[in-house]
Amino acid sequence: MLSLSAYKVIVYLAIMSGAREGELTALKFSDVDFINNKITIERAGYKLKGEPIMTKPPKDNDVRTVKIDEYTIELIRQLKAENERERLRLGTAWEGDEWIFTTWNGSIMHSATSSHWFRKFLKCHALRHTSATLQLLGDINIKQVSGSLGHSDLRVTNQYLHCIAEADEAAAHVLQEMLITQKGSSEQAETIHKIQNTG
Numbered sequence: 001m002l003s004l005s006a007y008k009v010i011v012y013l014a015i016m017s018g019a020r021e022g023e024l025t026a027l028k029f030s031d032v033d034f035i036n037n038k039i040t041i042e043r044a045g046y047k048l049k050g051e052p053i054m055t056k057p058p059k060d061n062d063v064r065t066v067k068i069d070e071y072t073i074e075l076i077r078q079l080k081a082e083n084e085r086e087r088l089r090l091g092t093a094w095e096g097d098e099w100i101f102t103t104w105n106g107s108i109m110h111s112a113t114s115s116h117w118f119r120k121f122l123k124c125h126a127l128r129h130t131s132a133t134l135q136l137l138g139d140i141n142i143k144q145v146s147g148s149l150g151h152s153d154l155r156v157t158n159q160y161l162h163c164i165a166e167a168d169e170a171a172a173h174v175l176q177e178m179l180i181t182q183k184g185s186s187e188q189a190e191t192i193h194k195i196q197n198t199g
Helices: 006-019 019-027 070-093 111-118 126-137 143-150 154-198
Strands: 038-041 044-046 054-056 064-067
Touching: 006 019, 006 038, 006 044, 006 070, 006 126, 019 044, 019 111, 019 126, 126 143
Parallel strands: none
Antiparallel strands: 038 064, 044 054
């Protein structure tokens, strides 16, 4: 089971990077540029039945470097110190290889570990959608967002724009109902009330 600080890091990284679940769990501290606040996503973790956890290149072989906010970088730095203390405590029992998210002995974490916890909090894929939507709402170029998410086709990223447009249309409809239609109905009711009172 991950520590609370590790869960916090994986949530922030999911939102800030838009990385896939397997990509997150296969991150190493060596993938983090602590000076320039960037992470490089160059592998994804996966598990075959009866086999140990392995890694492979990201989907579509899309190795990419993503800019991360300073707060998330600081959280990663704190987690690195926590992992180092645990490594010293366990001594030869530690089997780590610089993995950011680990099991109790430092080995790579199964990607399903985070998804089981995320079901109680928020699905990782939903955080990926959140990351994409927030970037697009912040007027970040769609090509930049696509690169951050590892989409090989801009049409995939463009789906988020359609969702935002649909949300805008729905919001406009709700506001119309609240501010115009209801206002018109209340004015009509008021007119009818006046006519009745004068009659």
